[in-house]
Amino acid sequence: MVSNAKELAEKRLARLMAAMNLEEPDKVPLAGVGGDIVPAYSGLSMYEYCYDSEKALKAMENFLKDFPCDWPFAASVSGLDGRVFNVAFSEFPDISINLTFITGPMHDVLGDKYYRYPGREISEDSSPQFIGGSFMEADEYDKLIEDPVKFIAETVLPRACRNLETPRKAMATMVRLGTEISKFNAMMMQTVGLMQELGYPAMALGGAYAPLDLIGDFLRGVENLLLDIRRYPDKVKAATEALVEPIMNYALAHKNIGATLAFIPLHLNEYLSPKLYKEFYWPTLKEVIVRLVNEGFKVMVFFEGRHDAHLETILELPKGWGVAYFEKTDVVKAKEVLKGHTCVMGGIPMGLIVGGTPAQIDEYVKNLLEKVKPGGGFILAPGVGTAPRETPVENIKALIEAVEKYG
Amino acid sequence: MLEDILKNIVEMEEHEAINKAKEYLEGGGDPQKLLEVCRDAMGEVGKRFEQGEYFLSELILGGEIFKGIMEFTLPKIKSGSVQKIGKIVLGTVKEDVHNIGKDIFKVFAEASGFEVIDIGIDTPEEKFVEAVKEHKPDIVGMSCLITAGVTSMKKTVDKLKEAGLRDGIKIIIGGGRVDESVKEYAGADAWADDAAKGVRLCKQLLDWRVD
Numbered sequence: 069m070v071s072n073a074k075e076l077a078e079k080r081l082a083r084l085m086a087a088m089n090l091e092e093p094d095k096v097p098l099a100g101v102g103g104d105i106v107p108a109y110s111g112l113s114m115y116e117y118c119y120d121s122e123k124a125l126k127a128m129e130n131f132l133k134d135f136p137c138d139w140p141f142a143a144s145v146s147g148l149d150g151r152v153f154n155v156a157f158s159e160f161p162d163i164s165i166n167l168t169f170i171t172g173p174m175h176d177v178l179g180d181k182y183y184r185y186p187g188r189e190i191s192e193d194s195s196p197q198f199i200g201g202s203f204m205e206a207d208e209y210d211k212l213i214e215d216p217v218k219f220i221a222e223t224v225l226p227r228a229c230r231n232l233e234t235p236r237k238a239m240a241t242m243v244r245l246g247t248e249i250s251k252f253n254a255m256m257m258q259t260v261g262l263m264q265e266l267g268y269p270a271m272a273l274g275g276a277y278a279p280l281d282l283i284g285d286f287l288r289g290v291e292n293l294l295l296d297i298r299r300y301p302d303k304v305k306a307a308t309e310a311l312v313e314p315i316m317n318y319a320l321a322h323k324n325i326g327a328t329l330a331f332i333p334l335h336l337n338e339y340l341s342p343k344l345y346k347e348f349y350w351p352t353l354k355e356v357i358v359r360l361v362n363e364g365f366k367v368m369v370f371f372e373g374r375h376d377a378h379l380e381t382i383l384e385l386p387k388g389w390g391v392a393y394f395e396k397t398d399v400v401k402a403k404e405v406l407k408g409h410t411c412v413m414g415g416i417p418m419g420l421i422v423g424g425t426p427a428q429i430d431e432y433v434k435n436l437l438e439k440v441k442p443g444g445g446f447i448l449a450p451g452v453g454t455a456p457r458e459t460p461v462e463n464i465k466a467l468i469e470a471v472e473k474y475g
Numbered sequence: 476m477l478e479d480i481l482k483n484i485v486e487m488e489e490h491e492a493i494n495k496a497k498e499y500l501e502g503g504g505d506p507q508k509l510l511e512v513c514r515d516a517m518g519e520v521g522k523r524f525e526q527g528e529y530f531l532s533e534l535i536l537g538g539e540i541f542k543g544i545m546e547f548t549l550p551k552i553k554s555g556s557v558q559k560i561g562k563i564v565l566g567t568v569k570e571d572v573h574n575i576g577k578d579i580f581k582v583f584a585e586a587s588g589f590e591v592i593d594i595g596i597d598t599p600e601e602k603f604v605e606a607v608k609e610h611k612p613d614i615v616g617m618s619c620l621i622t623a624g625v626t627s628m629k630k631t632v633d634k635l636k637e638a639g640l641r642d643g644i645k646i647i648i649g650g651g652r653v654d655e656s657v658k659e660y661a662g663a664d665a666w667a668d669d670a671a672k673g674v675r676l677c678k679q680l681l682d683w684r685v686d
């Protein structure tokens with residue numbers, strides 16, 4: 069069993085690496101579905117999944133046993149993006165990398181206004197939600213530009229987190245946060261063990277962020293930022309430049325845990341016209357990616373929404389830089405543009421898995437793979453990994469079988 | 476002058492648009508005419524968005540410029556002389572906090588002559604019921620971007636029925652999660668996943684008042 073699992077993991081890893089290196093693997097690798105269906109499959113509420121790590125691990129095990137894939141990218145942790153905390157702690161690499169995901173218990177400890185968790189602000193069966201907000205005024209850009217880490221840690225976070233409002237509250241909160249980090253890391257260790265047992269490649273994932281997204285998601289709020297871009301273009305630009313260094317410090321800290329793949333989820337890309345994208349978003353994101361590549365990382369970028377208008381800019385990155393994971397962009401078109409340069413990932417609309425029939429899924433996968441399989445450099449994945457509770461499991465099965473057949 | 480203002484709005488020149496609008500009114504210009512020009516400009520912005528030439532950032536800024544001009548234009552228009560074609564109670568449904576699409580639809584509806592009462596985001600069913608009782612709108616608009624909101628829409632329609640208010644209003648739903656089957660499921664009268672189409676449908680829904 070053990071050696072069997074090991075062999076399986078090696079085979080899956082080889083498949084993924086071949087795709088990432090723009091080669092043709094033995095089979096098109098599948099990054100599986102995850103999300104709310106994972107706890108639902110074991111009869112767990114979302115609340116239990118977020119707050120009871122033993123039950124969550126068991127649910128993950130049940131799900132991954134019955135719905136195997138090459139890369140269970142979406143079926144693991146149940147936390148929400150916490151990059152503002154990564155930046156706040158970026159001078160302390162050992163701490164910084166632990167806050168990429170803010171879990172339910174960490175959210176309770178922080179009392180933050182960024183997230184809502186099941187059984188807390190929302191019902192026990194809702195999935196955790198990122199709400200964001202505006203925690204910085206338009207006239208504070210100069211402070212952000214002058215010393216981004218100081219401004220975020222000392223001014224923004226006390227506004228965004230009830231339990232960091234005063235230094236004495238913050239003292240207790242940080243001790244408690246440390247305890248939660250330890251618990252989370254213990255769970256991650258168990259997850260890694262589980263993955264190995266089930267024959268999955270153990271890939272430590274690093275992370276980085278687009279500087280403009282950091283401002284939109286955690287500091288100004290999306291709408292305010294879009295207006296700021298028009299009203300104070302120079303300040304916004306200078307702020308994105310100032311954020312590159314702390315984001316790099318956080319990203320490079322993952323070297324210590326042996327990560328070789330850095331994940332960057334994008335948010336604002338779809339909002340911007342090519343002109344604004346090229347002026348305010350892409351230059352600093354590109355810098356982050358290129359610097360990571362120069363440091364030996366592969367980078368995986370999740371291009372949320374439709375990225376069609378900006379597709380060509382990806383060609384400015386060094387060949388073989390990593391993986392472009394698309395949500396709604398047509399992957400056939402994307403592969404055409406990017407072939408031989410960038411590994412393309414995505415292709416399966418979640419709507420098809422939730423609302424389609426096994427026959428439709430079979431047909432869809434067959435047609436898609438005919439187009440994208442030749443030449444390799446492709447990873448099949450759902451457009452968003454998170455499947456809702458009501459996803460019919462026979463459809464997930466149908467997806468796996470179709471890839472088995474046509475991959 | 477009005478032509479310049481129209482162009483400034485469409486080209487996203489916020490300062491110029493607002494300053495020229497002020498100048499126009501100070502020079503004795505007709506606020507009613509200014510209002511119409513702003514509506515036309517927003518129509519053009521919406522069209523460019525539908526055609527993929529404009530992006531969300533332009534839609535949001537366009538809305539902001541429109542609001543900025545209306546702030547000092549509307550008070551100058553004698554009450555009664557603005558033709559309000561209908562009243563909409565609008566909110567994002569329970570569990571859902573996305574407000575951008577709702578706000579854009581609001582600007583477009585106002586630009587077309589609707590009076591819009593915005594009751595916010597994450598709106599409990601009861602709040603819709605109370606707002607309908609208080610404001611007696613022609614139309615109730617619900618914005619929904621997340622799957623969880625679909626159930627909220629159905630519950631809201633049910634609550635409106637229970638309160639005996641359903642027959643007096645038309646219900647339109649909008650946002651990324653709506654389509655024909657969601658409309659049927661929730662018990663609404665119309666759906667739109669873009670603001671311009673939504674406003675067109677609202678005008679059609681008003682016709683029902685006449686018969």
Ligand code: B12
Binds near residue numbers: 574620622
């Ligand atoms: C911006 C955004 C956010 C922002 C919201 C900022 C804000 N203040 O609104 C933030 C970051 C806070 C956010 C949070 C979340 N989001 Co969000 N978000 C988006 C995003 C990227 C854009 C939404 C948007 O503004 N669109 C632009 C507007 C203009 O479009 P629109 O709303 O459709 O409106 C147009 C028309 O529909 C129409 N319209 C709108 N309302 C109405 C009403 C009426 C009556 C009419 C007639 C017309 C009409 O007019 C508009 C103009 O044409 C979408 C992805 C996407 N591309 O849509 C995801 C998306 C909606 N979010 C999603 C999710 C899952 C979430 C979170 C749950 C994520 C998480 N796990 O934390 C949280 C939940 C928050 C909550 N409880 O609601 C999912 C929903 C998936 C689903 N099936 O449920 C999406 C689709 C992303 C995805 N693919 O996963 N999000």
